[in-house]
Amino acid sequence: MIFANIKFLFLLILLVPYIVWYILKQRKNEAALQVSDTRVFAHTPKSYKIYLLHAPFVLRLIAFVMLILILARPQTTNNWQNTETEGIDIMMALDVSTSMLAEDLKPNRLEAAKEVAAEFINGRPNDNIGITLFAAESFTQCPLTVDHAVLLNLLNNTQCGMIEDGTAVGMGIANAVSRLKESKAKSKVIILLTDGSNNRGEISPLTAAEIAKSFGIRVYTIGVGTNGMAPYPYPTGGTVQYINVPVEIDEATLTQIAHNTDGKYFRATSTSKLKEVYHEIDKLEKTKLNVKAYSKRHEGYQPFALILFLCLLGEILLRNSILKKIP
Known part of the structure; x- marks a missing residue:
């Protein structure tokens, strides 16, 4: 104290x-009364x-x-208190290119991905989780943390247009790897969600996957979007018109990334399908983590x-x- x-x-x-x-x-x-002999009071209780x-x-x-x-x-x-808990280290690499505004998933691809990701985070309170965003470039929205209140707040603030438009899948993986490479956890995972194919960035997706593999990082890839055409909101003047755009997901590359890193590829054509990847991650081996808590x-x-x-x-x-x- x-x-x-x-x-x-x-x-x-x-x-x-x-x-x-x-x-x-x-x-x-003290009393001033004087008596000649106090022996009389000797046995008084x-x-x-x-x-x-x-x-x-x-x-x-x-x-x-x-x-x-x-x-x-x-x-x-x-005081700082070190505690030991069970968990895995996870980086969520999320595509924030403008194509994620397509509304084949409701209300749109990005909002559906954020909603499912938030449910996943709430269901894994012991895991170190972080967020990497990518479009034409990539940056870390939130480093690995067990403070999921901060993590969810940063996830909620994620929007399309935060980065120059494009799809740099390789850069998204590389950025996530940089956050996981020093981790001591036995299970290190990247959940990569995108709705397109790599068209920007200085690192190719397969090269980034090899880097992830060298650090023992498993990559789960998700191709989000319906089959065929998807409605996309296109602003015209003061109104918004919907045009149908083709859904072009490089499933071959995403599948190869997952295969090379002992992960798994998922095709999410709906929100319910999107949840399947998180159920798969729950089956991963857990490892003990040292968590430093501040009181x-x-x-x-x-x-x-x-x-x-x-x-x-x-x-x-x-x-x-x-x-x-x-x-």
Whole structure:
């Protein structure tokens, strides 16, 4: 325990003059009646009140100490606590190119992917999970973390148009690998979701897959989109018109990426199909993770306040009952 206002503890010095004053006062108040011989009182039983005579003073001293401790604001100490838990390390690589606005999945591909991903995150509280976004380029939206409240907030803020348009699948994988390569977990996973084929980026998808394999990272690939044509919202003037665009997913490359890294390829033509990949990941081997948790300070004045109240109450009751003085 620590004190936020530790300077108030110096007020405890005031107890010394107060105790001295009380002792001197008691000597002054001694009875002046004199008797020639006290032997007659030798066998007189002593009242229990004699033992309680100084109890109000002691209670007041304790109350004073408690008051000073409360003013000093006692708090529980901040500390880091290492705990061990079961889990795997997962990076979610999400395509945010404008084609993800197609509405063959409701309300659109991106929102459906975010909804299912959020359900997956909520169902795996012990996993380190992060998010990588890619379009023409790639960046990390959230590094690996067990703070899933922050993770879900960043996932919810993900939108198309955050990056220059395009589909750099290889860059998405490479960025996710950079976040997982130092992981000590036995199971390291990338969940790659895209609705197109690689047309941008400096690293090819298969080269990125080989890099992932060299670090023992398993890649699950998801091709999202219906078969044939998909309705795509196209802004015209102040309105939005829907045009049908062909769904062109490079399934061969996505399948090869998954095969090379001991993962699996999924084709998600609906939201329900999209959930299948997450059920598959649940079957992965789990490994122990060291999690460093931070505990915040909490005010700890309550016990001292209770003692202060009881001491004041006790003093009042004693002075007005068994130790009451009659003038």
